[in-house]
Amino acid sequence: MKKYYTIGETAKLLGVTTQTLRHYEKIDILQPSYVDMETGYRYYEFNQFHCIDRIKYLQHLGLPLSEIRNIMKKGTVDGLLPALENEWQTAYHELEQIQSRIKDIEWYINYFTYLSQMEPSTALYRTQQDTRHVIYVPCYEQDELADMEIRLAAARSLKQLHALSYRRQYGYELSVPDLFQSIFKPKTYFIYLKQRPDFYTPYYKELPAGEYLCFRTKLLREQWDTKVLQTFFSSTRPVTVIGLEFEGNLVEYMDAEYEIQMLLPPE
Template structure:
């Protein structure tokens, strides 16, 4: 066994790259014990193993090179303990965030996998839907430009991670009065369905009670191409003896966050109904 090791030898011993060691030398984080003045070759002492091993571990827990420099600056028990506790708290916070993201992605994958097994376009079905809490700016949307800005404003109100991508939580409210008067192309209010633990000011919330909904799906833009579907749905309600029982929701089922193909964009209109 020898005390002095080449850069390749100590890198292999510690499972690191020679480039990482050269970088640590350049930034004065971990310098070789000896540099040959003629060849420029770096040589390290085996007794430097503790420092290099600690650097590797600190990098593994996410510390930057500047943070590691601070860690080694006048090390003592109290200082090291405090730094590690702070880093642990940071990691716990990141793990919580990653767990939330993982749960959201899992739900979105299950949702997307389930879409293909749902009802066909222009098929009218009745569905019992539980109560929902909507977050809305209470502003009517008159154009796609206004729609874009409203979506951004709604997203910034949410504290959850990856909230709207690939979900059926974004949509617009079609007011009951407009439905009864057959004003199907009137400007509408945009919303996002809130999750249970979302804390939002009361003025931005709207409750949709549970009940029976007549539903129909179609392709097209959010603010256009819905008249045909609504006319078909209302004709069916008239034939079967149902009345409108409140504001309707137009839900984005598949949107531009998951496809560039306009033929794959899908919406569902949900009209609350009751027997005449």
Template sequence: MHDSHTTYYSIGEVAKKKHVTIKALRYYHKVGILVPEHIDPENGYRYYTPHQLLHVDIIKVARFCQASIKELQLLFSTGDTKELYGYLTSKKQELTEQMQQLQDVSDVLDSLKDYAEESERAKVLNKLEQQEYEDRLLVVSPIDPKLGLEDFAEHDDLEAIIESLNVLPTYRTGYILTDLHTSHVFHVIRTKHRMPKDERIHRLPAGSYLTISYRYGQKQEAIRSIQAYADKEGIEVTVMYEFELLSELFEPGGFIHQIQVRLSGPK
């Protein structure tokens, strides 16, 4: 080697240190984006300097960010640090946007999973059950008597409230019954930060809830079952939460309803 004071790494050592394949390093040499500092003229072995290990990192990051070989050829042909900085900055911005998109998808997956789980738990109809739930947050809005209860979507002020609060909506919606009268419409939300006190946000504490699921038209019978149980157990029920759920996700008209009444805190 032409400089005895320089440390060199064989292609195998570079592959091991940087977790890339020897085949990839040979390809990068072939296309001109990572030319070995020294090639032994007798056996053709490739040798790289410590400085070139940084080049491998740049290539790996750029390729992960979907950079083309042509982009990298242009970048390495100029050897301009300022241009490299600009390029890496733009890739960082792209990656940040992709991460946010992935987080948005993850949030939707969580909401769908929770909705499917709660719907599955509610499939037993016309039977009183005690079920445990974690803390839930509801965005609520008073019922507009002019709209009635026929179409939940008509109560679109909830959407505006959710947007103004910068929280994540879920697929779980329903109504609050106060003293047997439907008083509010609600939407279960998710949030990553502590919510300030707000009259539009209700908290359903974790704990045991008395539940009964039923199909459309069976609401009064379900309420009577709840009341009979409450009278027997000496429980005063002033607030009920009526959830709209799915009994079968892929069947038309698969919606069911479930009333929940809080009994106690966590066990």
């Protein structure tokens, strides 16, 4: 085994470039074992190969070269472990963010395909819902749709609420008597939260869990058939009625399909 390897030989054996080895030298993370003063040729010894390999895998783990240089100069595992533990924390946080993003994407895919998964001829159907968390604002008799939108946007822009994680599921709590007369009359306007806030705010409420009787309609057009509702609820009326918007296109909202959810009493 020869004592010295040229910079080219070293680069080829270790799977790096000569530019990388020159950069290591420049930032004083690894110096050549020998430099020919006449030719400027740089040479490395075999016992330096493991240092180059270590630099490579520490970079692969995410450590910057400046930190690797300090670790290499200390030359102890005790100097390496805190850096690895910190990098683990960073990588785990990034993983959590990626997993959260994947869940959000899956949620939106389901949102935009939800109604298409059902038979449009089904007049009434049942769904089971978990507790849902929303930020809401009240709606008033004289409100236009824009008034409700602006009121909710103003609430969401509050410093305390702006930092919350939302999902684009808008909806209304509806007046039950008006629903049975085919009249769109909202009591509140809301948007979904990904999770319950960890602080008190008067804008927060829960939509109750349970079994809901549902139908689809263009809510804002007030065109649903009330005869089926009158027949099903011949002796009682639902206490909670929710209208959830499902966007059919990204421009026109007046013709958006809504799922009307009417909470059924426990059997």
